[in-house]
Amino acid sequence: MSPRRRDTEGTAAARAGRRAELLATAAEVFASRGYAATTVREVADAAGILGGSLYYHFDSKEAMADEILSTFLDDMWAAYERVLGAGLNARDTLEAIVVESFRSIDRHRPAVVIYQNESKHLATSERFRYLNESRRRFQEMWLNLLERGVREGAFRADLDAGLMYRFIRDTVWVAANWYEPGGRLSADDIAKQYLAMFLEGIQANGSQEPEPGDARTS
């Protein structure tokens, strides 16, 4: 490898690296202060540069949000596609999707927070139309999955499908607001517990802690 080639690679890599670095910083700040309430200067301060300097790397504040969100969504959907293509039954698919969702939160926590809090407003702009498309696709995926689960006898038939969908969707994504990567519980730990709650409920019963004299029956 010639020094020249190494140089070029280093430069290209460095550029991409700087971009990613700045985006990570911006995502963090947008997530914690809110996109609309965050000034470009605050992002720049957090990155240790001046406000105007961000515009060397990005076209606009909107462009930053765009890149943050689309990177997250692309990554998340890639993971979802792998799961959906695996030919699992509804129950196992749901488990895998939930696990992948928490892993997405783990990898893109600030982006998920932004998605959660701002996508409704952002989606009114042409540039963020893909947020609506993602939302539609997401809803379709979940409704299909839940209906299939009911047909397969894996999920209850007495619950409103639309409600179940919102219930799971909201609960998973909103967790990004408090999840801390590297904390006491890993993303997979949390996924496991959430699945237990989703699937079996928080109520004590025989099949969970098999013992006579369960309070529910008293």
Added chain:
Amino acid sequence: MSPRRRDTEGTAAARAGRRAELLATAAEVFASRGYAATTVREVADAAGILGGSLYYHFDSKEAMADEILSTFLDDMWAAYERVLGAGLNARDTLEAIVVESFRSIDRHRPAVVIYQNESKHLATSERFRYLNESRRRFQEMWLNLLERGVREGAFRADLDAGLMYRFIRDTVWVAANWYEPGGRLSADDIAKQYLAMFLEGIQANGSQEPEPGDARTS
């Protein structure tokens, strides 16, 4: 009753009515556009007056948010207190609290949305310190309730209490984002379905539709 007195009363009542009217409008607009992204002029436009005229009724934009949120929280806590003072067991208390939460959403939907989306940022200001206090009180109430439920044998002991707390809290409040008062499902309907999901899970099993050979036990 002199005409004068009646006049004064009428004026006072009218003033209070106008205030409430404007607050309702402001809450709607804050909820749909986001507090930070909403301009005072947008609120005024929605109310059919000019921007400056709002300052006859309110000291500031912050004061509007303050009144919207504290009105909602006062009302919600009053309902919670009634439940907590009723001497119910943990399981019934949980059901009643969830029901009251959805009723709060029904009565204060825009305020709940604002609370959900903005309280984290607003709470950094002195004026909104009570948001943090409410949050602490809320968390304490739930953790106590869940622990009591475990002791009473009503709730599973194998789940992380903190996780259960967040699970229920988030799921209930975030519903304000899509709930439409007067829609297909009433607040009480939704509460009932949510409770079914929380307590029993979405998975088909014997305790819900008792049948031998349930997949879970095989």
Added chain:
Amino acid sequence: MSPRRRDTEGTAAARAGRRAELLATAAEVFASRGYAATTVREVADAAGILGGSLYYHFDSKEAMADEILSTFLDDMWAAYERVLGAGLNARDTLEAIVVESFRSIDRHRPAVVIYQNESKHLATSERFRYLNESRRRFQEMWLNLLERGVREGAFRADLDAGLMYRFIRDTVWVAANWYEPGGRLSADDIAKQYLAMFLEGIQANGSQEPEPGDARTS
């Protein structure tokens, strides 16, 4: 006339008056410093208010330029139409058009300067498309007029029509750069002298001293 009515009229008139006042100030500043090089604050300073206050009256800097230019063009074309509809021969029409042009300069000097210096750049924006239309219409009018004059035997046939058109057009409008309303020479004085130069040339010769059989009197 009731005081009420007078009040309303006064308010409406005052509003229109303020607008016109600010536009006149803006036109002056744009004309003297150049549109692009003029800051909104400079316009505001000249008007004795703060930069942001201009935005109560106008949507944008561009909107000011727009209103300045379109007001001028509307007024000018109205005057031209009166002339063109009067059924004069080419020679008299040319004189009247030139006179009206200098009167337009007299009434809208700063606007004419802006038109002269900035219309080429402004016209690239959608909003100022009418500048190009006006230019096209202007050119058509002049070429028709000059050709008609040649047919009527009033103007020389040995000169390039396009060149004649540009010659007159440029020379008239560029005069806005130095013309001072209320100066030594009135707009009509200057028009008369310019017509003498256009029509007869600056060269001394016999045809300028009236003699029988002059084409102008035929």
Added chain:
Amino acid sequence: MSPRRRDTEGTAAARAGRRAELLATAAEVFASRGYAATTVREVADAAGILGGSLYYHFDSKEAMADEILSTFLDDMWAAYERVLGAGLNARDTLEAIVVESFRSIDRHRPAVVIYQNESKHLATSERFRYLNESRRRFQEMWLNLLERGVREGAFRADLDAGLMYRFIRDTVWVAANWYEPGGRLSADDIAKQYLAMFLEGIQANGSQEPEPGDARTS
């Protein structure tokens, strides 16, 4: 001649060539977009380099305009001096000056456009004081020439000298805005036609159509 010397010469020549190239590009862009409205990056883009790289060649944006304008003015005045030193009568001097002016436009079209549009604003800066001097010298030259022409019986005495001066000055220079080098009419063609208009007017009369004893043919 050593390779070294040749190299140095080549480099020096190349540098001067690159400079001239960049200046020509800059002049073109300044002329078409307006000096104030043109960004250094636009100039650099047009030259195929990055914005910062221009600063290897020039100290500042102002320095580019300076060099563009002074090069043009030096060249133009050199041509004027040759004419003025030739001992011609007023009439022939005027013709020669006009011809040289159109040749200057031919050689320096973008510079003339910049001069026309921006010199008023630029001249307020110390660095461009020479623009005012050139203007004064220009005016003096023309007024002297016109007055001499009147004394020599070549030009009409019934026209305002100041007006005649502005008339010719404006009309000639403003032509740079539409003149295209290499177009249908050469600079000398246009000069000839303009002189015909200036001197004889556009009005048809007997003296323009060749007849015995015509002053033009004598």
Added chain:
DNA sequence: CATGAATGAGTGTTCATTCAT
């Protein structure tokens, strides 16, 4: 010679707020 990244002052514009009427 040129680049890539940054600077920092300034630009058009927004907006919560004020206040005389």
Added chain:
DNA sequence: AATGAATGAACACTCATTCAT
């Protein structure tokens, strides 16, 4: 109660300029 006009600080963004490489 509400208006109309203004304020002034802040904002997103631009741009001439610098400089290490």
